[in-house]
Amino acid sequence: MEKIRIGVSTCLMGEAVRYDGEHAHDRYLTNTLGQFVEFVPVCPEMEAGFGVPREPIRLVGNPASPRLMTVNTKKDLTDSMMTLARKRVRELEVEDLSGFIFKSKSPSCGMERVKVYSASGRPVKKGTGLFAKAFMAHFPLIPVEEDGKFHDPRLRENFFERIFTLKRWRHTLAMRKSLARLVAFHTAHKMLILSHSTKHYREMGKLVGRAKGKKITDIYNCYESLLVEALGLRATVKKHSNVLRHMMGYFKKQLSSDEKQELLDVIRGYHDELLPLIVPITLFKHSVRKYKEPFLATQLYLTPHPLELKLRNHA
16 A cells, blocks of 8 residues: 555644744654655645744634634734635645644644633633634545644554545545445454444444445445444444454354463453553464464454554553
8 A cells, every 4th residue: 555645734744834933843753654654744824924933823702713813913814824724625635635633722723622712811722723624624534633642542543543444445435336345345344343333333234234236326425424433433442352352253163262261361451451452463363373264364453554653552
């Protein structure tokens, strides 16, 4: 698979484009993720012509529809930002983005809990950056996240699992639509979907199982909606533990009593948060190879993204 393209706030790449002439370099993004991802940097404040350094700006007024104002001179920059945002999201349509990583707390790029100031100067953390809001409205199916969330290894793993899964879905969409291709995609992603939502796992299985004779375009569209919904639900320790126990069922006849106990002990250790997810996953992959288990050998749940990213080492 070619490098995945992800949009990113320019300051996170180490570029000195912030209002004070500084950057917010995130070395995990550039040094680790950069081996597998091609970044498309965007700095809406720079691209709107606000310059560097520049007077600080903030959101003011109604959190649902705030204005973008300079802090000291009270200049209203809302129209300039929205003109740039509408133009930029249209330009990004051709970039084939699989995700976007925004700078948190920014009045232009913050996804959530951005400060919005009242007339009295009192802030509430209920806003969304104007560019981020425009982007999410224009690209509702593209996974988005803020840089601050990457400090939580489970949220980070969830985000990139969504990105790589939806990229594989795009590859499927690029081919001629057929029930056989849909079945192949769904079969390979069954355990991954289950790790996000039992409800969606069942609904998607029924959709694919009853698709014969129906209009394939409608089936694809419905499947995509369910896939995006499922991936949008966080895969938790409890959900992963459920999947791991479910996968044990495929080894009922092969595993010795000692091997079964070892797997159970490792799953319990993960469930009790004494072990990272990579430990039971590695043991399962060993068992799949040893016993040549055909169904689990196809499951992208076991390797949903490059191992070099080490996303499950701390999840």
